[in-house]
Amino acid sequence: MSYMPMSLDLQAVHYDAISRRSRLPIVTDINLHFATGQLHALIGPNGAGKTTVLRLACGLLSPTQGEVVVQSGRFEDRQWRARHFAYLPQFQSVAWPLSTREVAALGLYSFAEMTRAEIQSRVEHALERCGVVDLRDRLITELSGGERARVMLARLLVSDAPFLLLDEPVQSLDPAWAIGLMTILAEEAAAGRGIICVMHDLNLVRHYCDQVALLGNGALQAYGAPARVIRAEILQSVFATPFQDRDGFVLPRLEPVPS
């Protein structure tokens, strides 16, 4: 599998949530460069604008100001976007008791030219990689939260989209599968896909990601290689809580439980 090298740039992007009565800035002046072949992480406190940046990056939101630019592509074309960006939202909802296989196959919705056999083999392969191939005929509503999350990941992997965007993909996974998922994402990046994921586990980010964007208060606070961004003093100021960096692990300092 080879992917066309592509880059995705957010250029001076602002996004305001506009309602009839108010105009609330969510993110301001974001400049980010994403490229295929790399695993990017978006980190930051709750409400910092990570999800908004992710949705802007795949065209689900349009910037109020600024531009999202794809080199050699038609970003404004919905169908083109659907074939080049696969998106996994933070909150999974499946309205009907679909089978695992049916859910994964929906990742190929915009690839109408594919034969049934090809769809089937891609679905099988993706489920296999996510360790849920034995659940292929089970209903998604019967699965545990973590199993469901892995089926959702398989839904992204079935297509040839050069960019995968994931919003907190490890949130319901056990430690083993959190590592399993990051390994899959790293493999995909090595195979030439561009991965952008919102993360909270800073140690997974430090270990697996190539580039980290730290958001705080709707603005970009730091951007670069994990070694440069994930440092106690930087995190401390953005998260407003003390961090400690020990034995290669960065963790917020635990306060004694008040008695």
Added chain:
Amino acid sequence: MKHKGLLWLTAGLAVCLVLLASLLSGEVGLSLTELWRGLLDGGDTLAAIIIWDIRLPRTVLAAVTGFGLGVAGAAAQGLLRNPLAEPGILGAANAAALGAVIAIYLGLAGTVSFWVPFAAISGALISVVLLLALAGEGVSSLRLILAGFAISALAGAGIALALNLSPNMFAALEITFWLLGAVENRSWGHVFIALPGFVVGVALIWANRRALDALALGEDVARSLGVAFRRLRMSMTLGISFVVGSLVAATGVIGFIGLLAPHLVRPVTGALPSRSILPSGLLGAMLLLAADSLIRLLPTQSELKLGVVMAFLGVPLLLYLLRRETLVQDMT
């Protein structure tokens, strides 16, 4: 694949059987050969007149109505991502009924004249315009449901008002009977009045059915998969309202089919919304034809109304589904 073919064959056969049963039941007993001759020869024989002028329009209307309500119900559930959605949820059914009631109330017509369906279709069209004006810019399905509910309630109030103000008992009775829903005493004219809206509506639903599958994963994911969500919602809303409005215009309000048919087919077709649409239509047609035949076989003094019988048949089916828990799934 073989299995699937067999299923379709069975469904086809079952439809043929209920069609036949519908044509055979009625006050005048006809044998199979008489039916066959009447159908083929036409002309002025008694059998031919009964079949072509009385039974066939009724049978066709029942089949079309059941099919349309089944399809519209499956589409409404898929669009709103809600197993409790039924075709009337967007308000078109009540609005069409209000249109018809106004026509009856104004004495424009007896209940079987063509003014009634025309007024009903106008009511449905007005409701669609209202619905899109109320919910067109909104993003959430909830807004669509609430707007539909508001229109439905308003139309319901209008119907109640008409009953309240009706000049005499007979007018009120006429309105009430029409509201119960029936396919008796209907002519080809009624079929042809319902047909354009039915065809356009079903075509709109059919053309957009696959997008409902993507929508099963939520609006955001559907949009990321390339679904033009607003266009989808507009087409589906129009489709459902056209179908329901035209059918109510010809038959009055017949409930439960649109809610039940999709649930009854899902254990066989699976839960993908696109797969349940055509089977829901076929099952809806079968159910309505069977209920309408049953009505004619029951030795009641005056013929029971189809809407009444459907409700009596529908509730036990609903309870059965509840017990099996196929209706209420974990929806998170």
